[in-house]
Amino acid sequence: MTRPARDRRGFALPAVILLVALLTILLTSGLNRARAERQIARASDETASALTVAQSGLQTYYGTVTTRPADGDSTRINVTGGYAHVITHLVRRPADTTERTLYLVRSTGFAITPDSGAVPMARRTVAQFAVWEISRIERLAALTAASGLRHRNNNPNPSRLEISGVDQCGAAPPVLGLRTTQFNLVGPPGPDTSIVGSPAGVLESGSSGFAAREAIVTQSRIDWAGTIGDGLIPDYASFQNGDTTYSIQRVPGSLTLAGTTTGTGLLVVPSDLTITGASFTFDGILLVGGAIRFEADVNVIRGLVVSGLNPAWNQSSQAGGTPGENRRDVFLYYNSCTVQTALARVAGFTPVRNAWLDTWATY
Numbered sequence: 001m002t003r004p005a006r007d008r009r010g011f012a013l014p015a016v017i018l019l020v021a022l023l024t025i026l027l028t029s030g031l032n033r034a035r036a037e038r039q040i041a042r043a044s045d046e047t048a049s050a051l052t053v054a055q056s057g058l059q060t061y062y063g064t065v066t067t068r069p070a071d072g073d074s075t076r077i078n079v080t081g082g083y084a085h086v087i088t089h090l091v092r093r094p095a096d097t098t099e100r101t102l103y104l105v106r107s108t109g110f111a112i113t114p115d116s117g118a119v120p121m122a123r124r125t126v127a128q129f130a131v132w133e134i135s136r137i138e139r140l141a142a143l144t145a146a147s148g149l150r151h152r153n154n155n156p157n158p159s160r161l162e163i164s165g166v167d168q169c170g171a172a173p174p175v176l177g178l179r180t181t182q183f184n185l186v187g188p189p190g191p192d193t194s195i196v197g198s199p200a201g202v203l204e205s206g207s208s209g210f211a212a213r214e215a216i217v218t219q220s221r222i223d224w225a226g227t228i229g230d231g232l233i234p235d236y237a238s239f240q241n242g243d244t245t246y247s248i249q250r251v252p253g254s255l256t257l258a259g260t261t262t263g264t265g266l267l268v269v270p271s272d273l274t275i276t277g278a279s280f281t282f283d284g285i286l287l288v289g290g291a292i293r294f295e296a297d298v299n300v301i302r303g304l305v306v307s308g309l310n311p312a313w314n315q316s317s318q319a320g321g322t323p324g325e326n327r328r329d330v331f332l333y334y335n336s337c338t339v340q341t342a343l344a345r346v347a348g349f350t351p352v353r354n355a356w357l358d359t360w361a362t363y
Contacts, residue, residue, distance in 0.1 A: 046111050046122035049081050051358065054109025054126045057084020061105065062349045068101065068132050082112040091129070101132040105349070129355035135343035137285065138221040139172075139304060141165060141179035142197060142334035146216040146308030147291060148182040148208045148316030151193060158192045159320035160329035165197020168302060169337035174198040181208040181216065182316070197334070213311040224309045227287060228270045232346070239263065246284060246341050254290070261296075266342045272315070273307075275299055283335070284342035292317040299330045303338040 056079040064077075071090035076083055085108045092102040106127040113121050142165045143149070151161045165177040177197030183204050185193065195201040205212045217224065223231055227250075234250035239257065243249075246265040254271035257280060264283045272290035279298040286292070286301065289310040294317075307317045319330040 046113065047124055049111035050109045050122040050124035051126070052109070053079055053082040053111055054084055054107045054124050054358075056080070057086055057109055058105060058107035058126060058128065060084075061086045061107065062130070062351070065348065066344060068347075069103075082110045084109045100134065102352075103130050103132060103349070104128075105130050124358070126356065126358045128357070129352040130349040131352060133347060133350050135346035137304065137339070137343065138219065139175050139334075139336075139339070140216075140219060140306075141176035141203070142304065143178050143180075143332050144216065144220060144306040144308075145178065145180040145292075145317045146213045146220075146306075146311065147313055148184065148308075149178065149180050150184045150186060150316045150318045152186045152318065152320035153192055159327050160331070161193045161195070161319050162330065163195045163197075163201075163332045165201075165334050168333045168335040172336035175334055176203055177201040178203070179216065180204045181212045182206065184316070186320070208314065208316070210311055210314075213308055213314070217309055217311055220306055220309070222287065222306065222309060224287075224289065227268055227309075228289065232268070234268070235265075235345070239267065240265075246345060248345050257296075264338070264342070266345065270310075272313075283338040285339055289313065291315040294319040294330045295328055297326055297328060299328070299332075301332045302335040303342065304334060305332060 057077040060077050060079060061075060061084075065075075069088045071088070073088045075086045077086055087106045089104040089106065090101070091104050094101065104127055106125060108123055108125045111122045111124075142163050151159075153159055153161070163177045165175040167174060174197055176199065177195040178201065180202070181204060183202055205215070226232065232248065232250065235247040236249045238251055239249055239255060239261075240247060240263060241257075241261050243263050243265065248266045248268075249263070250268040250270075252270070254273070255269045256274040257276065259277040260279050261275075261277065262281045266285045266287070267282070268287045270289045272293070273286070273288045274293045274295065276295045278296065279300070280294075280296045281300045282303070283301075284303045286303070286305040286307075287309060288305075288307040290308065290313040292305070292307045299319075320328050
């Protein structure tokens, strides 16, 4: 015997309610999972952004610091995507303050998302060991001419050659006036040629052969291959006429200057340097691979000059003019202040290879 139909009324409603409840639970679970995955992905992106900010801050710090920092020096650097908090820790200080100092440089990057306001959304810390390189140069003489120097002192307009190793700045002991392989004077000697310094005005080997030139280059202790290669990063790849910022200027090949030219800083010329025109005035350091031809009417250099740094060049530097030409006077004075100012742009951090960490613990 079957039950009446009226006894099964109301069965569908509880089933529908149960089904709706199950669908709601499944939908809510799916939305929560999607939200969690989205938050994980966003956190991963922000962490990656913080790492980029930390690295950018570290590299920016390396490129902007100009004086050796103290232990615990702290700097905030604003970069694209946030800011970095850079701290230097002194690891090893040598007894000689002119030697390299080892640091641990730590950079904590804080990532900022524009649509989330100014509050950092993530942070990441990286660290790297780096050494502070001391900028220095062997000061053999006011003018070091490895390939020789020739002074053309001809009548009726004898040209003045005045080289002094006495520090014009007065802050350092005097140096040799001229260090060269051979000094040749063309024309009569006289008061138009003045070379002074300590221990003597002129020190020459008497030979301009390759071995003699190479010996002077070795004594200068200048890494010429690195200077004209990857060991030096210049500010400019051309001569900056009128520049007063003591920039690093390295030109390709030879350089010829004409007219009225002035400059400061560190000028590197891989080949020959020819100076013509009315006048040339320079404060700082001149490093020339070949010969220098002082052919301007007036040449004034306050600092330090080294020529013939490529021993393969056998052409001597020249000062003065030939008969019938205008006076071509050369005044070269050793100046420790302009030398040091020029070298300041070379000093800085050099990262230690394979000594970078992105898991440095912070407390």
